[in-house]
Amino acid sequence: MSVSKAHFLILFMNSTLIDILEYINPVRLFGPIFAKELIVSSRRRRNYFVRFAYPFFLAFFVASAFTRVFGYRGQYPSVMQVSQLAQVGISITTAIVWFQFIIVQFLAVVMLSTAISDEIYSKTLGVLMTTPISSFQIVFGKLLSKLLQLLLLIAISLPLLAIIRVFGGIPWYFVISSLCITLTASIFAGTISLIFSIYNRQSHLVISRTLLVCFFIYAGPLIAFVIMREFCKDNLHLLIPKLGLFFINPFMLMRTITTAMQLPSASIPGETWLLHCAVMLGLSVIVFIWSVSCVRKAGLRQITGQAGLFLTRKERKIADKKLRQSYSSSPVSGKIRDIKWHPVIWREIANPMIKPNRITSALGILLSLAFLVTAYGLCIYYEVLGRIVTHIVFVLVYFFIALIRTSTFASMSITNEKEARSWPILLTSPLAEKEIALCKIIGSCLRAWGYWLLLAAHLVVFILAGIIKAPVFIPLVLIAISSALLVSSIGVMFSSMCKRSTTSSILNIITFLTCIIPVCCIPFLYFVSPLFAAASIFGVWGGFIEMFDSFNISPNTPLYIIKIIAASHFSFIIYTVIYLLVTYGAYQLSANHIRWRIL
Amino acid sequence: MIETKHLTKVFGNLTAVDDLNLFIKQGDIFGFIGPNGAGKTTTMRILVTLMEPTRGHALIDGLDVTRNGQKVRRIIGYMPDFMGVYDDLKVFEYLEFFAAAFGIERSKRKSIVEGVLELTDLQSKKSATVDSLSRGMQQRLGLARVLIHDPKVLILDEPASGLDPRARIEIRELLKELKRMGKTIMISSHILSELEEICDHVGIIEHGQLVYSGTIEEIRPRLGIHTKVRVQVLDNQEKAIEILAALPQISQVQLCKNYISVTFREGENMDGIIARTLVNANIDVVAIQPEQLKLDDAFLQLTKGIVH
Numbered sequence: 062m063s064v065s066k067a068h069f070l071i072l073f074m075n076s077t078l079i080d081i082l083e084y085i086n087p088v089r090l091f092g093p094i095f096a097k098e099l100i101v102s103s104r105r106r107r108n109y110f111v112r113f114a115y116p117f118f119l120a121f122f123v124a125s126a127f128t129r130v131f132g133y134r135g136q137y138p139s140v141m142q143v144s145q146l147a148q149v150g151i152s153i154t155t156a157i158v159w160f161q162f163i164i165v166q167f168l169a170v171v172m173l174s175t176a177i178s179d180e181i182y183s184k185t186l187g188v189l190m191t192t193p194i195s196s197f198q199i200v201f202g203k204l205l206s207k208l209l210q211l212l213l214l215i216a217i218s219l220p221l222l223a224i225i226r227v228f229g230g231i232p233w234y235f236v237i238s239s240l241c242i243t244l245t246a247s248i249f250a251g252t253i254s255l256i257f258s259i260y261n262r263q264s265h266l267v268i269s270r271t272l273l274v275c276f277f278i279y280a281g282p283l284i285a286f287v288i289m290r291e292f293c294k295d296n297l298h299l300l301i302p303k304l305g306l307f308f309i310n311p312f313m314l315m316r317t318i319t320t321a322m323q324l325p326s327a328s329i330p331g332e333t334w335l336l337h338c339a340v341m342l343g344l345s346v347i348v349f350i351w352s353v354s355c356v357r358k359a360g361l362r363q364i365t366g367q368a369g370l371f372l373t374r375k376e377r378k379i380a381d382k383k384l385r386q387s388y389s390s391s392p393v394s395g396k397i398r399d400i401k402w403h404p405v406i407w408r409e410i411a412n413p414m415i416k417p418n419r420i421t422s423a424l425g426i427l428l429s430l431a432f433l434v435t436a437y438g439l440c441i442y443y444e445v446l447g448r449i450v451t452h453i454v455f456v457l458v459y460f461f462i463a464l465i466r467t468s469t470f471a472s473m474s475i476t477n478e479k480e481a482r483s484w485p486i487l488l489t490s491p492l493a494e495k496e497i498a499l500c501k502i503i504g505s506c507l508r509a510w511g512y513w514l515l516l517a518a519h520l521v522v523f524i525l526a527g528i529i530k531a532p533v534f535i536p537l538v539l540i541a542i543s544s545a546l547l548v549s550s551i552g553v554m555f556s557s558m559c560k561r562s563t564t565s566s567i568l569n570i571i572t573f574l575t576c577i578i579p580v581c582c583i584p585f586l587y588f589v590s591p592l593f594a595a596a597s598i599f600g601v602w603g604g605f606i607e608m609f610d611s612f613n614i615s616p617n618t619p620l621y622i623i624k625i626i627a628a629s630h631f632s633f634i635i636y637t638v639i640y641l642l643v644t645y646g647a648y649q650l651s652a653n654h655i656r657w658r659i660l
Numbered sequence: 661m662i663e664t665k666h667l668t669k670v671f672g673n674l675t676a677v678d679d680l681n682l683f684i685k686q687g688d689i690f691g692f693i694g695p696n697g698a699g700k701t702t703t704m705r706i707l708v709t710l711m712e713p714t715r716g717h718a719l720i721d722g723l724d725v726t727r728n729g730q731k732v733r734r735i736i737g738y739m740p741d742f743m744g745v746y747d748d749l750k751v752f753e754y755l756e757f758f759a760a761a762f763g764i765e766r767s768k769r770k771s772i773v774e775g776v777l778e779l780t781d782l783q784s785k786k787s788a789t790v791d792s793l794s795r796g797m798q799q800r801l802g803l804a805r806v807l808i809h810d811p812k813v814l815i816l817d818e819p820a821s822g823l824d825p826r827a828r829i830e831i832r833e834l835l836k837e838l839k840r841m842g843k844t845i846m847i848s849s850h851i852l853s854e855l856e857e858i859c860d861h862v863g864i865i866e867h868g869q870l871v872y873s874g875t876i877e878e879i880r881p882r883l884g885i886h887t888k889v890r891v892q893v894l895d896n897q898e899k900a901i902e903i904l905a906a907l908p909q910i911s912q913v914q915l916c917k918n919y920i921s922v923t924f925r926e927g928e929n930m931d932g933i934i935a936r937t938l939v940n941a942n943i944d945v946v947a948i949q950p951e952q953l954k955l956d957d958a959f960l961q962l963t964k965g966i967v968h
Contacts, residue, residue: 407757
C-alpha cells in the first residue's frame with residue numbers, strides 16, 4: 062500500500078468516524094429543544110414546588126406507614142413494639158414504592174399535558190418547523206426533559222430505600238424491579254399525555270383523557286380476564302392471558318411484587334418484570350413515533366395558517382367552514398341562546414360538559430356506558446346487587462366522579478378566562494368581586510349536573526327497589542350539595558390565585574387527593590373527607606353500622622372521638638357545617654384574589 | 661371628565677407611570693401617544709380599575725377610580741389592546757352577556773344589542789361564533805361591547821392595531837360617530853396619522869412622564885417649529901426666491917424639487933403676504949400650501965424612542 066493510499070484511507074476512516082460520532086452525538090439527538098426545556102424548567106416556580114412537596118408527602122406517607130405498624134408512643138407495650146420492628150422495613154419499602162408508583166406516573170401525565178399544546182398556543186411550533194430541528198428532536202426533547210425531572214424525584218427516595226435495604230433485609234431486586242416498573246409505567250403514561258397534548262389545549266382535558274385511556278388499557282383486559290375465568294374452567298387455558306395481564310398491567314405486577322416481599326421466602330421471577338418493562342417501553346415507543354408524525358402535521362398546519370390546530374379531521378372541517386364565514390359578508394344563521402340567569406352562571410353552564418362534535422368525547426361516553434353496563438351486569442351475575450356494600454361502592458364511585466368533575470371545572474373557571482384574556486374585560490364590568498366568585502362556585506357545581514344525575518339516578522332507582530333505605534337520601538343529598546360547594550370553592554380559589562390553568566389544576570388535584578380522597582391517610586382528613594362522610598351515611602342511616610367496626614382506634618384518643626361523632630345520627634349535619642365553613646373561607650379568599658395576576 | 665393627579669405606578673425597580681398629570685374635557689377625543697413601554701397601557705389600566713396606582717389619584721367624572729371602582733366601571737367602556745373573546749359564544753350572546761353583566765334589564769337587552777350591532781355594522785354576523793370573526797370584525801365587536809351600557813367615557817387601547825387599511829378607516833369613522841354622540845374618548849395608538857385626524861387633544865408620554873399635552877396646533881410653538889409654506893410658481897423661480905428672501909417676516913427660503921419652501925420667523929404667519937408680494941412682482945403663482953406639522957414629526961422630536 063502506497064503512502065498516499067494509506068493517507069486517503071486514514072482520511073476516509075476519520076471522516077466516516079466523525080460522521081458516525083456526529084450522528085450519535087447526544088447533543089444532536091436531544092436537540093436544542095431539550096436544552097431549552099431544561100433552562101425553562103429551572104425558572105418555573107411550580108417545579109420547585111413539586112420538588113418541595115414530593116419529599117414532604119413522601120415523608121408523611123412513610124411516617125403514616127411507620128405508625129400503622131409501630132403504633133403511636135405508648136399505644137403498644139415496648140415488647141410488642143420490638144417484635145414488630147422487623148415489619149417496619151417491609152412496610153416502609155411498600156409505602157415508598159407505591160407512593161412513587163402512583164405519584165410519579167401522575168406527575169408524568171401532568172408535566173407532559175401541555176408539552177406540545179403550549180408550543181401550538183404560543184405559535185412557536187410552526188416556527189420550529191421552519192428550522193432544521195426535526196419533529197423527533199421536538200418530541201424527544203420534551204419527553205426527556207420531563208423524565209429527567211421525574212428521575213430526580215425518584216432519586217430522592219433512593220437513599221431511604223438503600224438504608225432500609227441494608228437494615229431491613231429487603232432484597233435488592235425488589236427495590237430495582239419496582240423502580241423499573243414505576244419508570245416504564247411513567248414513560249408510557251407520559252407519552253400518552255404528550256400525544257393528547259397535540260390535540261387538546263386544556264391540560265385538564267389531557268390529564269383526564271390520559272387517565273381514562275390508562276384505565277381502559279389496564280382495567281379492560283383485567284375485566285375481560287375475570288369474565289373469561291367464569292366461562293373457562295380449564296386453568297391451563299387461562300395461563301397465557303394471565304401472564305399477558307402481568308406484561309401490560311403495571312398495577313398487577315407491582316401488587317404481586319409488594320405481596321411477595323412480605324412473604325418469608327420472598328422471590329419473584331426476574332423474567333416477568335423485565336419482560337413487562339420491555340413491553341411497556343415498546344408500547345411507549347409506538348406512541349412516541351405516532352406523536353412525532355402528529356407533531357409534524359400540527360406544526361405544518363400552523364405555519365400554513367390553517368384553522369383548528371387542536372382539532373380532529375371532522376372538527377377541522379367545521380373550523381375551516383367558520384374561517385370561510387369570517388371572510389364572507391353573507392349573513393350567518395344559527396340559534397341564539399337566551400341569557401336566563403346571572404350572566405356569570407349562565408356563561409359557566411353555556412360551556413357544554415361534553416362538546417357534541419368531539420369524536421373522542423363520544424368514544425369516551427360509549428366506553429363509559431359499556432363499563433357501566435358491564436359493572437351492573439357483573440353485579441347481577443354474582444347476585445350482589447341486593448347487598449348494601451355494593452351500593453356503597455357504586456355511590457362512592459359516582460360521588461367521586463361528580464366531585465372530581467366539579468372540582469376540575471371550578472379550577473379552570475377563572476384561569477381559562479385569564480388565558481383567553483377575556484378576564485380583564487369582565488372585571489371592568491360593575492360586577493362585584495364577591496358576586497363573580499360566588500357565581501363561579503355555583504356555576505361550576507351546576508356545570509357538572511350530569512355527573513350528579515348519575516348519583517341521584519342510582520339512589521332513586523334502588524330506593525324505589527327497596528334495596529337502599531330511604532332515610533339515606535336526605536342526609537346524602539345534603540352531603541352531596543355541601544361537598545360540591547366545598548370542592549368548587551377550593552377550585553375557584555386556586556383559579557383566582559393562579560395565572561395558568563395547568564398550575565391551578567395541579568394544585569387543585571393535589572388538594573383533592575390529600576383532602577377529598579386522603580391518599581396520604583392523614584387520620585383527621587380521612588374522617589372528614591366527603592367520601593368517608595357519604596359512606597358513613599350508609600353506616601348510620603342505611604343500617605350498615607359494621608363499617609365503623611373496621612376502624613380499630615384506641616379509646617381516649619382524638620381519633621376515637623371523631624369516630625364516635627362520625628357514627629352518630631347527626632354526623633351529616635356536622636359534616637355539612639364543616640364543609641360550608643370551609644366553602645365560605647375559600648369563597649372569601651377567591652373574592653379577595655379575583656383581581657390577582659390578571660394581566 | 662378624566663383627570664390624573666401625580667399618578668405613579670411602580671413595578672419593583674421600574675416606574676411605569678411617573679407623576680402623570682392629565683386632564684381630558686368632556687366630549688373630547690384624547691390621543692395618547694408614546695413609544696412601546698412608555699406607560700400608556702398602565703395608565704389606562706389604572707383608569708379602568710384593573711390596577712391600583714402606587715401614588716396619586718385618577719378621577720373619572722369626579723370619581724376616584726381606586727375608591728369608587730364599582731361606580732367608575734358603570735360609566736366607562738374599556739377596550740384592551742388584545743381583545744379576549746369567549747370563543748364558544750355567538751356575537752349576539754356575547755353582547756347580551758355583557759349587557760346582563762352591566763345590569764341592563766332583560767326586556768331592554770335585545771333592542772340595545774340590536775342597536776349596537778347596527779352601529780358597528782355587525783348585524784349580519786350576530787349568529788356567528790365570536791372566534792370565527794376576522795380581526796377587524798372582532799375589533800368592531802369590541803367597540804360594540806364597550807357601547808352596550810352607553811358609557812360616558814371610552815378608553816380604547818390601540819383599537820386599530822393589526823387591522824388592514826379598510827378596517828382602520830371603518831374604526832376611525834366609528835370613532836367620529838361616537839364623538840358626535842358626545843362620548844369622551846381616550847385612545848392610544850401607534851398609528852399617529854390616524855390620531856391626528858380624529859383627536860382634539862393629544863398627550864405624548866415617555867418613560868411614564870407626560871412630555872406634551874395639548875392640541876396638535878399647540879405643539880408647533882412649543883417645539884419652536886415655525887410656520888412653513890410651499891409655494892409653486894409657473895416660472896421665474898429664482899426671482900421669486902430673491903423677492904421672498906428680502907421680506908422681513910421670512911427667515912428662510914429654499915428651492916426644493918418643484919416648489920419653494922418658505923419658513924416664517926417666530927410669531928409670524930402668512931396673512932396673504934406671499935401671494936400679494938409675488939403677484940405685485942408679476943410672478944404667476946400656481947399654489948400656496950401651508951406645510952402642516954405632522955404628529956409623527958412631533959412624536960419624534962418629543963420622544964427619544966428609548967424604551968424602559
